[in-house]
Amino acid sequence: MRAVPSLRTAKRAPLLQVLKTSAAAIVAWLVSVIALDQPLPIFAAIAALLVVQPSVTQSLTKGLERSVGVIGGVVLAYLVGQFLGNASWIVLSVIVVSLLIAWALRLGPGSTNQIPISAMLVLAIGDQTPAYALDRIIETIIGAGVALILNALIVPPVLLxxxxxxxxxxxxxxxxxxxxxxxxxxxxxxxxxxxxxxxxxxxxxxxxxxxxxxxxxxxxxxxxxxxxxxxxxxxxxxxxxxxxxxxxxxxxxxxxxxxxxxxxxxxxxxxxxxxxxxxxxxxxxxxxxxxxxxxxxxxxxxxxxxxxxxxxxxxxxxxxxxxxxxxxxxxxxxxxxxxxxxxxx
Structure with a gap:
């Protein structure tokens, strides 16, 4: 038994899956730039990358998990930023609080990880304003929606x-x-x-x-x-x-x-x-x-x-x-x- 698991899989993912994921990230980025006038819509790109999955059902699940996690993280970061600021110890505390909230609500691993990530990004690189928080939520919804649509339209796999x-x-x-x-x-x-x-x-x-x-x-x-x-x-x-x-x-x-x-x-x-x-x-x-x-x-x-x-x-x-x-x-x-x-x- 090897002490370190292999970083490579026995079988490559289909090339079409790679192309769909790339296309989803690019389209989500461009749509967010046009719709929100954001030069760097990273939340949209991240959502698209995560939501494109081997099946449409998995994409829908990932999209819901991602959206719930981002909304929860952004709202938490906005509230904390308004009252406590964005000092280093505040960011670390928000990470812990986010995980505890997800645990208390029995959220899945996708949402559990996404809440602290979103909260940390908003506190570290964003402005704690209602407009900024709303834009990040819209970005995520755009990215998840684009990924779901492309995954459903471009030859979704049928595992029969x-x-x-x-x-x-x-x-x-x-x-x-x-x-x-x-x-x-x-x-x-x-x-x-x-x-x-x-x-x-x-x-x-x-x-x-x-x-x-x-x-x-x-x-x-x-x-x-x-x-x-x-x-x-x-x-x-x-x-x-x-x-x-x-x-x-x-x-x-x-x-x-x-x-x-x-x-x-x-x-x-x-x-x-x-x-x-x-x-x-x-x-x-x-x-x-x-x-x-x-x-x-x-x-x-x-x-x-x-x-x-x-x-x-x-x-x-x-x-x-x-x-x-x-x-x-x-x-x-x-x-x-x-x-x-x-x-x-």
Missing amino acids: RPAHLAISRLLRETADALDALSAALRMPVDAPTAERVLERARSLRPLRDAAADAVAAGEESLAFNPRRSRHRRVLENDAELLARLSALVTRVIGMARALRDHRDPTLHREATVQAIATELERAAHDLRLLDRDPDGEPPTVTAELPALTAPLAVATPHPEHWILIGSLLEDLRRVREEIVGGRDN
Whole structure:
């Protein structure tokens, strides 16, 4: 583990994002110069730089945080300047008071940091007059508004592909886990094998969480996005598939845990267990049929009819096996419901 974190990111931000941020700062500066007759409208430029974000939703959030912070900081600085002046110790005291006010109001980090910054700038380089304070507030609103408009109009990103890829990976790994569980039921299972099957099933959890985060990012990228109507249905389909996969992950982990806890060297001799193994393999096959890739053809292994059959006819199991078999059958029933329901939709 490195003592100092890297200053560089693994992936560059899109060049378009850099150009939009630059354009927003320039336009906000020019608009403020013309509208307010201010030669150096730094509040407008700072607001524009901070408000341009990867999504329109994030830009709106940053714009609100920035505006609230500037208004609070400017008003506080004006009041303090009128009665106490702008001595060095006054500026330091205002910083502390600003942070305490933000803490008491439970403001977010953007507004919390912006209040003392705005107050400090006004006290240090500005005039403590109502006109000056009002101009700084208007500057900030201009900068935030320009940034929000440009970010919404100039090709706002739609993060659908990452969500689809994350869900597709989760689907394939879940199908592989079903295959692994099926293979384990067809032979005598020792403790290490049962533990490996369970660990593989548990490895689906971080993939499920990553897919959920990707879908949330996609939903955020569509909010207030002018292109949202063209992409909304695609994301809704992915979110629906994610809900089914989340239920499947829970079932697969439960089946693997039941096998680990109640394994028996003679379990594979049960006819019902062999039938369950066959159905799990068919479930994995049919699950792969749900993998919708908009840019390609389905793989050959899944380019055929669904294989899941009707519910099993269960023979009376050995007394030592009935708890495990009953648990597997219930989970298999729910797995089948999720897959068949998703296929029918």
